[in-house]
Amino acid sequence: MxxxxxxxxxxxxxxxxxxxxxxxxxxxxxxxxxxxxxxxxxxxxxxxLQHYRRIFTDESWYSGYINSLEYVVINTVISIAVALPAAYAFSRYRFLGDKHLFFWLLSNRMAPAAVYALPFFNLYSAIGLFDTPWAVALAHCIFNVPLAVWILEGFVSGVPREIDETAFLDGYSFPRFFIKILVPLIASGIGVAAFFCFMFSWVELLLARTLTSVQAKPIAAIMTRTVSAAGMDWGLLAAAGVLTIIPGALVIWFVRNYIARGFALGRV
Amino acid sequence: MDKTINQKAWFLVLPVFLVVAFSAVLPLMTVVNYSMQDTFGNNQFFWNGVGWFKELLDPSTDLGGRFLASLGRNLFFSAVILAIEVPLGIIVALSMPREGWSVAACLVILALPLLIPWNVVGTIWQIFGRPDIGLLGYVLNHLGFNYNYVSNEVDAWVTVIVMDVWHWTSLVALLCYAGLKSIPDAYYQAAQIDGASRWAVFKAIQLPKMNRVLLIAVLLRFMDSFMIYTEPFVVTGGGPGNSTTFVSIELVKIALGQFDLGKAAALSLVYNLIILIVCWVFYTVMTNAGTERKAVAQGEPAAEPKPAAAPRPAGVLKPKEGVA
Structure with a gap:
């Protein structure tokens, strides 16, 4: 080059x-x-190390990380689980309204979180999920499920169709084919999709902050609030920030070749 | 490779449809409902028809003035960051090392800002830019610039823009790098034989090949910068005054700050509509790219066995002016 x-x-x-x-x-x-x-x-x-020590011993701090991880993991699992079959369907079949549906998914991925903050607040309060990790996990599905579908569709399309046909000729049922053959073949794609679901849920603040108050408050919200209340404890704020960077920094090496692909929804 | 028509595929899509509809359609209906009504608290609602929408698009009212001002600021912001990030991203992509461990190292460092939580990006620049404790603010003030992003509008804007460049230029660079990597060596060899200059190679080979990824990058960056909330909120809080209040910040102020449901809902719908239009352009680009990709994948096995791959690009290049 x-x-x-x-x-x-x-x-x-x-x-x-x-x-x-x-x-x-x-x-x-x-x-x-x-x-x-x-x-x-x-x-x-x-x-x-006093700031780090404080974060790891003070429950109001470390519970923030646990809360964040909780909803991020729930969200990632839901997103991948529902997106896998859909990605296969979009990749292999044409059906009524497929293109509209695909666009509708994308439009939700791109929708401004600020628009949904208030209606989500009403919705999750009404069904009694407010201030639980489930509320945030479900709310984040609005952008992570479409993301996972788009990324996985790209990977499934990379698997030759002949493999499906051979498997069905060999007498594999659809669920068995899906789990035994397709999933191992696109394992790296699932890894990439899971990573991006994790990341986008981890970095989002507005919805996570709006949908929680005490019990499930994410670390991001704790950071903004404690700072204004405690009169700028800069060292503590910096330590909390460093700790939020670590999950990304840990896996970055493994996904370095997929970053562009993930941000471009599997289309590069 | 035509897809087979199979209506049963809907069963595979159904879970996705239900999950996303639950968190997209229901709330959106609420928004539409609110946008037509006014409330004076106590959960009493009054029919207001399209009143909020009229007010929203009329700059002489309070709501319209605030919306159009924040929209203008937001569009200006998007234009500036695109004007900086796209050329800079291309330059960085062209500066990537060719091979060896340094490629991986550069990729990792480039990707690092993309994976930092947005509020921490704000925190990083909040700290970095402060004149008393931040390296940037301290150095600038000691060099004689009176830099203070809390009180000076221009400084606040510069900080927010530099922060966005810091945060997202890597994305443009990584996308461009992916585009550049897909150019076969034969193209460069052909250009060398033709004696093409460095600039001609860029204009005739690299830029056309990066066309599609660049378009994706521009659209992604436009949409994300148009929806920006967290980073400027943490750094400047929309201030000083209203100078860095973008559309999302204004919307959250009206919706969750003042609890003005009708106004906020009307603003949301207009805001969403703008995004939807850009999104449609994006979708068209993406799906066209998809068919292109499949065409290339199909064509490759046929083209590869031919040993004479090199002369072909030369032929492609020759008609273009300025290559020879």
Whole structure:
């Protein structure tokens, strides 16, 4: 592949631009609040783990992570489970209204969360799910299910049709074919779809904050609220931020070649 | 490879339909219902017809003024970030290392901002830009710029834009990189034989090949920036004044702040309609790409055995001006 002159320099500058703000957050999370406020230091001169210790011992903090993980996992499982058969149907068959349905799914993926905040609040209060992880998990389905369908459809289309036909000739029933043959073949696709469902549910704040109050409050909401109430505990805020980056950073290596594909809904 | 017609496929789609309809259709009906009514609290509702919609599109009223102002700000914001992120993304994609471990390293670092929760993106820049404790604010102020995103409108805008560039340029770059990788080496060899300049290679080979991914990138970035809420909300809270109040922030203010259900619902519908139109363009691009992809997949096995793959692109290139 041809590249442009000075590419090493451009790349280096851009990567520094990306990493510098993140470094600053990590840097702050290891400083004492006295050091943050009084001096400008490029690295922690008196490194401390007090902020992390506080998060892992104070229930009002670590419960936020547990709540977030709870609804994210529920959402990912629901999304993948319902999206798998649908992706197969969209990939292999034509049926009444298939194109409209496919577009309708996409339009929900793209709908602004702000539009749904208030009606979701009413809906989930009415059916008694308000302030439970289920409310947020179901609410996030509105963008994650379409996302999973679109991504998985791309992967299923990559499986040659002859495999289906051979399996059916060999006497496989549809459910058996689906679980024994198709799912293993698109395992990497399921991994990618699950990763993106996890990620988009993890990064969303508006709906998660609107649909919870005390019991199921996500870490993102705890971060915004504690900051305004406690008079800016910068070190703690930074530590909480670093911890929310970790899930993404852990799996990033495995999905590095699929990032573009996932964001483009499996169409690149 | 025509798909077979099978109406039973609906049974496979049904779970998805039910789950999404539950969280999309029901709430949307509520919104339509509210948008035609007015409330004075106590759950008493009064019929208002299309009153809110008239007010919404009339800049002389309070609601219309706020909506159109935030819409204008939002469109300006989207235009600016597209104007920066698309060229920058292309440049970064072209600067990717060719092979070895550095490719993987660059991909990982590029993807990192995309996977950070949006409110933490806001927090990162909130901290990074503060004049007292942030590196950026501190350095700028010591260089003689009076930078303060809390009180100065221009600084707030610059911060929000730079934050978005930081957050999302990688997406454009990764999409472009995926497009660039799909160009066969033969094209470059042919260009070399023709003595094409670096710029000509970009214009005649790389840009046309990136056409589709670029279109996807532009549409994705437009829609996401048009719906932006969390990041500017955390950094500036829509201020100073209303200077960085985008449509979503305005909507949440009206809906959950003032609990003005009718106004918020009318705004939601108009907002949703705009997104829907852009979304339709996006869908057309995507599905066209899908048929193209299948055509390529079908054509490949036939084309591959031919050893003379190289001369063909040369022929493609020759008619274009400026290549030779």
């Amino acid at each position: 041809h590249s442009i002159p000075g590419r090493r320099l451009i790349m280096a500058l851009f990567l520094i631009f990306l990493l510098l703000p993140i470094y600053w957050l990590v840097n702050m999370s290891f400083k004492t609040n006295a050091e943050i406020v009084s001096t400008m230091t490029l690295w922690p001169h008196t490194p401390t």
